[in-house]
Amino acid sequence: MTHALLVIDVQNDFCPGGALAVAEGDEIVAPINAMMDEFDAVILTQDWHPAGHSSFASSHDGKNPFDLVDMPYGPQVLWPDHCVQGTRGAGFHPELRTYGDLILRKGFRSAIDSYSAFFENDHQTPTGLKGYLDTRGIDRLTLVGLATDYCVRYSAVDAARLGFDVTVRMGACRAIDMDGSLAAAEQAMRDAGVVLT
Ligand code: VGL
Numbered sequence: 001m002t003h004a005l006l007v008i009d010v011q012n013d014f015c016p017g018g019a020l021a022v023a024e025g026d027e028i029v030a031p032i033n034a035m036m037d038e039f040d041a042v043i044l045t046q047d048w049h050p051a052g053h054s055s056f057a058s059s060h061d062g063k064n065p066f067d068l069v070d071m072p073y074g075p076q077v078l079w080p081d082h083c084v085q086g087t088r089g090a091g092f093h094p095e096l097r098t099y100g101d102l103i104l105r106k107g108f109r110s111a112i113d114s115y116s117a118f119f120e121n122d123h124q125t126p127t128g129l130k131g132y133l134d135t136r137g138i139d140r141l142t143l144v145g146l147a148t149d150y151c152v153r154y155s156a157v158d159a160a161r162l163g164f165d166v167t168v169r170m171g172a173c174r175a176i177d178m179d180g181s182l183a184a185a186e187q188a189m190r191d192a193g194v195v196l197t
């Protein structure tokens with residue numbers, strides 16, 4: 001099997017001090033760096049939103065961060081402005097090793113969010129990652145990164161549904177964990193056949 005490490009969104013805005021900080025988000029950087037050499041390929045994703053993105057609470061009158069709204073493609077949590085293209089917050093954590101094979105950006109269309117590295121939040125619009133992995137013969141994925149209950153969860157579930165052999169190394173992930181979202185994510189990943197270690 002050809003085994004890739006998929007490093008999800010280890011960006012400044014998801015680390016302590018960032019706009020959408022995940023508790024202890026920076027603690028996974030050293031373990032992820034140490035893992036990279038074990039894999040045939042390393043792929044990093046980057047949440048990459050235009051200013052005024054529709055997933056930002058600031059784009060909706062009278063809404064606050066963490067409110068839920070209905071979008072044409074389904075329910076959407078509204079977030080603080082984060083990972084705006086070209087800003088420091090959108091950059092990778094400065095200590096993360098970033099000389100992997102591919103950097104995949106997602107969430108770049110104003111009208112739709114993209115938690116998963118495979119499909120935007122309509123669960124239909126592809127990012128192109130599946131084609132990249134297939135053409136490189138990659139059939140096994142280990143996921144790490146931020147946040148366990150959003151971008152790691154949806155990426156892992158989509159990968160398993162697409163037929164990849166998927167493991168999430170929970171020790172190298174951290175969660176936003178609101179309203180039981182971490183427990184729900186663990187259940188959804190297990191139900192999809194993802195191995196959690
Ligand atoms: C993420 C919320 C909004 C993530 C990205 O990387 O998990 N969460 N955008």
Ligand code: ZN
Nearest residue numbers: 047082083107
């Ligand atoms: Zn985002």
